[in-house]
Amino acid sequence: MERENQAYAKINLSLEVLGKRADGFHDLVSVMQTVSLCDDLTFAPAEEVTFTCSQAELTGPSNLVVRAANRLRQVCGVSAGCAIHLEKHIPHAAGLGGGSSDAAATLRSLVKLWALTVPKGTLYRLASQLGSDVPFFLQQGTALVEGRGERVTPLPDPPTRWYLLAKPPIQVPTAEIFARLQRAAWSDGSRTHALASHLRQGGAVQFGPNSLQDALFSAYPLAQDCFERVSQVSEGRAAVSGSGPTIVAWFPSQDEARRAAERLEDNQFALFVASSVASHREKPSCA
Numbered sequence: 001m002e003r004e005n006q007a008y009a010k011i012n013l014s015l016e017v018l019g020k021r022a023d024g025f026h027d028l029v030s031v032m033q034t035v036s037l038c039d040d041l042t043f044a045p046a047e048e049v050t051f052t053c054s055q056a057e058l059t060g061p062s063n064l065v066v067r068a069a070n071r072l073r074q075v076c077g078v079s080a081g082c083a084i085h086l087e088k089h090i091p092h093a094a095g096l097g098g099g100s101s102d103a104a105a106t107l108r109s110l111v112k113l114w115a116l117t118v119p120k121g122t123l124y125r126l127a128s129q130l131g132s133d134v135p136f137f138l139q140q141g142t143a144l145v146e147g148r149g150e151r152v153t154p155l156p157d158p159p160t161r162w163y164l165l166a167k168p169p170i171q172v173p174t175a176e177i178f179a180r181l182q183r184a185a186w187s188d189g190s191r192t193h194a195l196a197s198h199l200r201q202g203g204a205v206q207f208g209p210n211s212l213q214d215a216l217f218s219a220y221p222l223a224q225d226c227f228e229r230v231s232q233v234s235e236g237r238a239a240v241s242g243s244g245p246t247i248v249a250w251f252p253s254q255d256e257a258r259r260a261a262e263r264l265e266d267n268q269f270a271l272f273v274a275s276s277v278a279s280h281r282e283k284p285s286c287a
């Protein structure tokens with residue numbers, strides 16, 4: 001039996017960095033949201049763990065999918081394998097969490113395929129060892145994310161919003177943006193906590209600050225150019241997703257998001273229109 005799984009991208013509605021930790025990572029407070037742009041994974045029973053990918057440069061043992069499968073196999077003492085194939089649609093090194101989402105989808109699918117009983121705490125610990133954003137993708141939907149990324153508190157699903165995602169033709173390593181971050185960009189997390197309270201009370205989605213924005217724009221002026229263009233077509237409702245370079249804007253309807261995308265089509269940006277994806281509802285098909 002073959003299993004299929006969709007691994008959704010995320011956007012950050014708000015992201016505040018509180019400070020640097022002794023282990024070199026940063027403490028942050030973020031509101032994250034899964035969106036319908038997604039990668040497709042298939043899992044088929046096999047004797048060994050094997051991995052193929054539609055993008056040859058992402059194939060190899062260092063891919064988070066392979067590391068997730070091997071870690072789960074080791075931790076749970078599994079002798080079976082799995083033939084995994086990844087069809088990549090989420091741009092790589094774009095601030096959309098694609099690799100982390102693939103890893104979380106792998107953990108979820110293999111727990112089912114191998115019929116494992118894994119305590120939730122063990123699965124979340126394993127996820128956070130793979131990458132800071134992986135625990136969020138086990139949860140999905142809208143969530144408040146704290147610590148290095150390992151503390152994930154679900155928020156109620158806001159009404160569906162439509163997003164335009166615009167990615168400049170550059171790849172931005174997350175580690176580089178964190179390394180460039182100035183202390184002056186640190187904040188106390190209060191604006192992100194205020195957004196989380198607003199969403200808990202049934203408020204509509206809006207964007208908070210992103211502490212990584214200035215570090216991104218000074219290293220990659222094309223990301224700032226993209227931000228300004230997306231702001232123009234969204235009445236200023238634009239934000240950087242994660243460490244960028246993807247810029248995201250929200251729209252009340254799919255039509256409005258599509259019309260905004262059409263106004264940007266003469267640019268060099270890769271454009272995607274996607275809806276928010278809730279955690280506990282039936283998932284839509286990919287954007």
Ligand code: C5P
Pocket residue numbers: 024025026027028130131132133147148149174175176178179
């Ligand atoms: O955890 P992940 O491998 O996704 O993080 C990539 C890089 O981003 C880390 O090596 C670190 O430099 C930086 N990072 C950070 N603080 C976080 C998350 C990521 O400094 N909370």
